[in-house]
Amino acid sequence: MSADIHTIEYDKQTGKITLNIYSSDNFLESQIDITEQVTTLVLEKLYDEYQLSIGDELVITKH
Incomplete structure (x- = not known):
């Protein structure tokens, strides 16, 4: 008897996290579809990590 397999997947074409x-x-x-929930968690973490307030901007760049 094998167990079900649970995965979290990101579809780059649709932008959905499932x-x-x-x-x-x-x-x-x-x-x-858990895209909205994951996005909210990431934003909350960024706000907490960088001590941001509503209206602040955070720019992410790649070098």
Whole structure:
């Protein structure tokens, strides 16, 4: 008896983050869009980490 497989996946084309549950034979049983929840958590972490207030800007650059 094998357990279901739970994954968090990001689809770059759609911009969606999903929680997926696959059966032991790799059949997709369910998919839940968690994009909004993940985005909220990331923003809250950034606000806390950088002590930002509403209206502040945070610019992220790649060098």
